Amino acid sequence: MNDKKLNLDKRESYIKSLSNNIIESAVDIVKIEPTVEQINEIREEVTERLQYESSSLLNEAVTKLHPTSLSEMMPEEREERSFERFGKNFRYQHMLMFVSVITLIVTGMPLKFPEFDISKFIVIDLLGGLHNSTLIHRIGAVGLIIVGIWHLIYSVGSKVGRRDFFLMIPNLKDASDFMCRMRYYIGKEKNGPKFGRFSFIEKFDYWAVYWGMVIMIGSGAIMWFKELFPKYFYDIGREMHSDEGLLATLSIIIWHFYNVHFNPEVFPMSWTWWHGQLTETEMKHHHPLEYEEIIKKESLEIIKQAEKINEEENG
Amino acid sequence: MKQLCITITTTILLVLLFPGRDLNALEKCQICHSKKEIHRSEMTGRKIPLYVDESIIARSVHHDKECTDCHSDINEIPHQTVKKVNCRRCHYSGNLVGAPDGQMYDQYEHSVHGIAVLAGNKKAPVCQDCHGTHNVYSHETVESKFYWQNIPKTCGSCHIEVYAVYSESVHGRAVAAGIKDAPVCTNCHGEHNIKKHDNDESRVSLARVSQTCTECHGPQGVVNKYNVKTDRTATFEHSFHGIGQQMGSKTVANCASCHDYHDIRGEDDPKSSVYPDNIPQTCGKKGCHPGASAEFASGQQIHINPKSEDSGIIYYISKAFLILTVLVLAGLFSFIIMDLFRKAKNARAKR
Structure with a gap:
């Protein structure tokens, strides 16, 4: 690293002296004493061009020495390409969802565990009593219901939504991927399975939420409008709401948080939920099949365009 | 000399004849007060009997006391004004008179009684109203005003309507039938420390009434002996009403909201608020669930215990979710642990 820096400094000083040399020669030829501004202007231009030429010559030299791996040799000098993983629409869905879910958990869990002091603290001291906490819980519920409907419309109505929905459907590859991952964990496989756009891990996360939404919204609605049904509907709804609420909370905390927060690869958090982007490295690592597909599609597109230009030129 | 002798002898005889003050003081009063017809006439013409049954005093806890120990303002015969006895002359904490x-x-x-008396309410009860006047027996004496079976009647002498309702209730009838474990007024309301129901310290306040019922209807409760379910408290605490109460809500239902307070009856009594046909009306009370449909609550199980097979489908749902939760969590945890181990291994290999 130090040697590299030394080389670079050396090149800088050469460029400086070379540009001085060029200006002196020019002054010698025209035999006119130039102003300071003129000299500065010319020096700036000359230095810039010399720098540009030298770095492009360096690139050429490197490529000649080692044709394939320019990028591998000098990765830090290259801006990494990013891929859009989640569109704006989907990111907004996720934001409304987690705001609602956190609200629901904070106001719901104390009622499942009323005997704990922290529960009483949240409901009585923080929220100002049962009435407020149930009201906030219902506001959270409305948020979640909106997300549910929004997502259904998105899955049916939007092109990306439709594509993603079909890609989310579990298939045989997921089963073999899972087995492969297990073999990888016990050391019988050198590399883990290669995932497409959605791994079985993400599919589990998605369908767990799907199942949770159906149970929670369904049972919650029964409890909300309990007077319309016989009481055992309410009792069943309450039992399911309480049990699934705990299961969903634990699943989120354990599974989702591990994958997007506590996993050493992304700790403390993957920011994809905010900007929707994945870097090329992440794409290659986590979704190699999708990456291949995108690159293949893009190269096909380039070939097609080149053919088109050729045709136009020839025609 | 002879005169002196007579005087001394008479004095000795007098002393011998009236040796202690005790017996004779009572006897002295009884000269008049043992007469059944003795009375005082008021201006209005009302006759107030002044007869004192000696046998009552003899059996009372005060049998060794003198009349004037309590009626301390009497010092002349015939007595003019006799005030109401103040028990506090002897009965105060730290007293030395026994x-x-x-x-x-x-x-x-x-x-609530003491405060009313202090406030000048002439109808509010003082000691004698509950404990009796001459007939202050031990609470173990059957004739005592506060012998357990007589307490409802004692309280009922003022709280007449409540007494009528209570006597018809499952508790009142049990007491009348001689079941000593059944609650009388004081079991729920307390004795000397009776507070108004809107006072949070009251045993029957919103905050505490469920706890009070639990003393008998809880897991260690005495009702176990009489084939009454003891899981009522646990199931109540598990219910939304119970949780609401633990969260300090003043509007959620407590035991008394549904079972009534004095008119508590068994669920097989058609007059009971929890008789299957009456439940919709009970749930639909103003301020509770006025929109409750007839199907909402009629003939439904109210106290649900998801851990008991009697709860039917609830039990199986609860079991199914328990199994699902355990399986899912075990799966997720083992996956994460394997993932971390493999990552650590990879990191070591790289180094």
Whole structure:
């Protein structure tokens, strides 16, 4: 690293002296004493061009020495390409969802565990009593219901939504991927399975939420409008709401948080939920099949365009 | 000399004849008060009997006391004004005259009755109203005003309507039938420390009434002996009403909201608020669930215990979710642990 820096400094000083040399020669030829501004202007231009030429010559030299791996040799000098993983629409869905879910958990869990002091603290001291906490819980519920409907419309109505929905459907590859991952964990496989756009891990996360939404919204609605049904509907709804609420909370905390927060690869958090982007490295690592597909599609597109230009030129 | 002798002899005889003050004081009063027809006439013409049955005093806890120990303002015969006896002359905490010692005297002063008396309410009960006047028996004596079976009647002498309702209730009838474990007024309301129901310290306040019922209807409750379910408290605490109460809500239902307070009846009594046909009306009370449909609650199981097979489908749902939760969590945890191990291994290999 130090040697590299030394080389670079050396090149800088050469460029400086070379540009001085060029200006002196020019002054010698025209035999006119130039102003300071003129000299500065010319020096700036000359230095810039010399720098540009030298770095492009360096690139050429490197490529000649080692044709394939320019990028591998000098990765830090290259801006990494990013891929859009989640569109704006989907990111907004996720934001409304987690705001609602956190609200629901904070106001719901104390009622499942009323005997704990922290529960009483949240409901009585923080929220100002049962009435407020149930009201906030219902506001959270409305948020979640909106997300549910929004997502259904998105899955049916939007092109990306439709594509993603079909890609989310579990298939045989997921089963073999899972087995492969297990073999990888016990050391019988050198590399883990290669995932497409959605791994079985993400599919589990998605369908767990799907199942949770159906149970929670369904049972919650029964409890909300309990007077319309016989009481055992309410009792069943309450039992399911309480049990699934705990299961969903634990699943989120354990599974989702591990994958997007506590996993050493992304700790403390993957920011994809905010900007929707994945870097090329992440794409290659986590979704190699999708990456291949995108690159293949893009190269096909380039070939097609080149053919088109050729045709136009020839025609 | 002879005269002196006679005087001394007479004096000795007099002393011998009236040796102690005790017996003779009572006897002295009884000269008049043992006459059944003795009475005082008021201006209005009302006759107030002044007859004192000696046998009552003899059996009372005060049998060794003199009349004037309590009626301390009597010092002439015939007595002009006789005030109401003030028990506090002897009965105060830390007394040295042998009266029972304890918190009850202070408790009474802070009780709903004591406060009313202090405020000048002439109808509010003082000691004698509950404990009796001459007939202050031990609470173990059957004739005592506060022998357990007589307490409802004692309280009922003022709280007449409540007494009528209570006597018809499952508790009242059990007491009448001689079941000593059944609650009388004081079991729920307390004795000397009776507070108004809207006072949070009251045993029957919103905050505490469920706890009070639990003393008998809880897991260690006495009702176990009489084939009454003891899981009522646990199931109540598990219910939304119970949770609401633990969260300090003043509007959620407590035991009494559904079972009534004095008119508590068994669920097989058609007059009971929890008789299957009456449940919709009970749930639909104003301020509770006025929109409750007839199907909402009629013939439904109210106290649900998801851990008991009697709850039917609830039990199986609860079991199914338990199994699902355990399986899912075990799966997720083992996956994460394997993932971390493999990552650590990879990191080591790289180094």
